[in-house]
Amino acid sequence: MVDSSRDKNKPFQEAYEGKIDAIKYRISVDKSIISAVDSNGRLLLHWAALGGHDELVQYLLELNPTAANAADDILMTPLILAASAGRLAVVHTLLGKGADVNAKNQEGHSALQYACSKGWREIVEILLNNGADVDISDKRGARPLHRAASLGIIAIVQLLLNDKGIDVNARDVYGNTPLHLSCEENRTEVAKILVQHGANLESLNNDQRTPLDLADVLLQRLLKDMVK
Numbered sequence: 001m002v003d004s005s006r007d008k009n010k011p012f013q014e015a016y017e018g019k020i021d022a023i024k025y026r027i028s029v030d031k032s033i034i035s036a037v038d039s040n041g042r043l044l045l046h047w048a049a050l051g052g053h054d055e056l057v058q059y060l061l062e063l064n065p066t067a068a069n070a071a072d073d074i075l076m077t078p079l080i081l082a083a084s085a086g087r088l089a090v091v092h093t094l095l096g097k098g099a100d101v102n103a104k105n106q107e108g109h110s111a112l113q114y115a116c117s118k119g120w121r122e123i124v125e126i127l128l129n130n131g132a133d134v135d136i137s138d139k140r141g142a143r144p145l146h147r148a149a150s151l152g153i154i155a156i157v158q159l160l161l162n163d164k165g166i167d168v169n170a171r172d173v174y175g176n177t178p179l180h181l182s183c184e185e186n187r188t189e190v191a192k193i194l195v196q197h198g199a200n201l202e203s204l205n206n207d208q209r210t211p212l213d214l215a216d217v218l219l220q221r222l223l224k225d226m227v228k
Contacts, residue, residue: 018053108138
């Protein structure tokens with residue numbers, strides 16, 4: 001017995017694997033596949049972008065330019081997927097084809113937020129250079145700086161802080177600033193950098209706790225000495 005669901009998914013698997021000749025053949029036989037979606041609402045373009053296959057992404061965009069901003073069933077766009085997976089060339093192509101740099105999925109996560117969480121410095125840079133909102137927030141109010149600070153990704157923290165428009169003391173829905181999170185996770189170097197850029201040691205979160213309240217004794221002393 002033929003598994004019809006497997007046959008339906010095969011083109012999307014081929015797109016993820018970058019099998020451009022197979023995709024071109026399928027399209028020559030049936031052009032409807034260009035706009036067809038899988039069970040997750042994803043086009044061939046979503047899978048090609050996630051797989052990092054820039055030549056295939058360019059080919060699919062030539063056939064369907066508006067697909068650059070297509071969203072799947074959880075509002076993931078090709079750009080968000082490519083940024084999350086560290087696909088620099090694809091990110092560059094999608095931005096050049098009009099992809100919305102500040103698009104969010106259903107949790108409010110953007111391409112920039114994913115790139116910051118994964119530590120993709122070059123992608124963070126290209127997103128910022130193409131108009132990404134450095135203070136874009138998700139449904140929990142977390143900004144890209146919250147993510148990078150919590151994870152201790154120094155290179156990303158420094159890059160974000162180079163943007164003059166950033167709010168170093170932005171609060172999430174729990175009232176936590178990036179400094180709260182870096183202290184809680186004992187990210188010493190990140191905490192120092194944040195304080196050097198004006199992070200407030202006395203900011204209170206919703207539990208009425210300051211960043212110092214969340215830091216260990218050594219980090220408390222270090223940060224206090226910095227602001228004397």
